[in-house]
Amino acid sequence: MSDFENSFWSIYVTGFALAGIIGCLVLLWISGRKKVAPRADNTTGHVWDEDLTEMNNPLPMWWVGLFIITVVFALLYLVAFPGLGSYPGRLHWTTEGEYTAELVKADKELQPLYAQFTAKTPEALAGDPNAMAVGERLFMNNCAQCHGSDARGSKGFPNLTDNDWLHGGTPDKIIETITKGRIGQMPPMAAAVGTPDDVKNVANYVLSLSGSPHDSLRAQLGKSKFTACAACHGADGKGNQMIGAPNLTDDIWLHGWGEQAVIAMIQNGKTNEMPAWEHKLTEPQIKVLASYVWGLSHRPAKP
Ligand code: HEC
Numbered sequence: 515m516s517d518f519e520n521s522f523w524s525i526y527v528t529g530f531a532l533a534g535i536i537g538c539l540v541l542l543w544i545s546g547r548k549k550v551a552p553r554a555d556n557t558t559g560h561v562w563d564e565d566l567t568e569m570n571n572p573l574p575m576w577w578v579g580l581f582i583i584t585v586v587f588a589l590l591y592l593v594a595f596p597g598l599g600s601y602p603g604r605l606h607w608t609t610e611g612e613y614t615a616e617l618v619k620a621d622k623e624l625q626p627l628y629a630q631f632t633a634k635t636p637e638a639l640a641g642d643p644n645a646m647a648v649g650e651r652l653f654m655n656n657c658a659q660c661h662g663s664d665a666r667g668s669k670g671f672p673n674l675t676d677n678d679w680l681h682g683g684t685p686d687k688i689i690e691t692i693t694k695g696r697i698g699q700m701p702p703m704a705a706a707v708g709t710p711d712d713v714k715n716v717a718n719y720v721l722s723l724s725g726s727p728h729d730s731l732r733a734q735l736g737k738s739k740f741t742a743c744a745a746c747h748g749a750d751g752k753g754n755q756m757i758g759a760p761n762l763t764d765d766i767w768l769h770g771w772g773e774q775a776v777i778a779m780i781q782n783g784k785t786n787e788m789p790a791w792e793h794k795l796t797e798p799q800i801k802v803l804a805s806y807v808w809g810l811s812h813r814p815a816k817p
Pocket residue numbers: 653656657658659660661670671672674678679680681682683688691692696697698699758786787788789791803804807
């Protein structure tokens with residue numbers, strides 16, 4: 515428990531917890547000792563609703579016993595488990611530890627299930643309905659929030675069904691993407707291109723590469739400026755999967771279509787991150803997932 519920045523709050527919480535428990539004992543002691551002057555009829559002398567009186571009997575022993583047991587239980591509990599400020603408890607139990615233990619247990623239980631998958635190639639797995647049912651569930655639980663439940667993505671999140679790949683579409687590349695994550699980074703390029711007019715021209719040249727609507731005069735003028743982009747997107751604009759630079763000739767737009775979107779890319783650049791899964795999913799899980807993703811855009815091998 516390192517949630518406290520200094521020991522003050524830890525001591526403060528500990529003080530309140532212990533004072534509460536000791537307060538209970540003191541209360542018991544006081545109410546056990548206090549002798550109300552006895553009356554002949556053994557009542558406290560209070561009368562409610564005309565004739566309702568209260569007997570002045572001592573606390574029943576079974577009740578006092580239970581009370582003391584709960585206090586002892588509370589103290590033992592606080593020795594064993596975290597509860598007193600930053601004191602971790604003798605058993606060193608944590609929610610995180612419990613979660614990890616459950617994960618390890620679940621992984622163990624699932625091992626026989628995944629064992630039947632490890633021997634197969636990803637291409638063969640993509641044709642195995644069992645593996646694909648598992649892959650789909652893993653995808654829905656871990657990937658759908660960004661890539662969509664149909665894996666078609668949305669602005670900024672690539673479509674995984676279309677055979678257009680930023681980082682490569684072979685099973686090995688997809689496994690690498692899922693395991694280590696990816697960062698697609700394009701720096702702001704406006705200064706390297708020149709004036710705002712030059713930026714507009716090169717944007718129109720980019721649009722011309724995919725046959726998208728563009729101003730052909732501006733595209734002509736922008737062509738020479740594309741050298742600033744060629745280092746990453748290639749002289750022909752077909753991209754470079756080594757650095758995740760997209761193909762600009764295929765009319766598939768990750769960050770929006772049209773002159774404004776391309777100009778915005780040139781002016782602002784973009785950093786786009788696919789998280790790494792190596793610590794959240796096991797190797798066989800990643801393999802099944804990669805086979806599932808690969809199968810979305812490939813005809814799977816016959817089993
Ligand atoms: C937090 C959002 C997020 C989650 C969750 C996520 N991804 Fe991604 N993923 C991205 C982004 C963003 C990119 C694009 C990275 C880039 O621009 O280079 C990406 C890229 C990819 C790519 C590369 C696509 C290509 O064209 O090369 C694959 C494959 C992929 N994700 C699969 C998965 C799988 C499988 C999961 C579930 C285990 C997953 N993603 C979960 C955001 C996410």
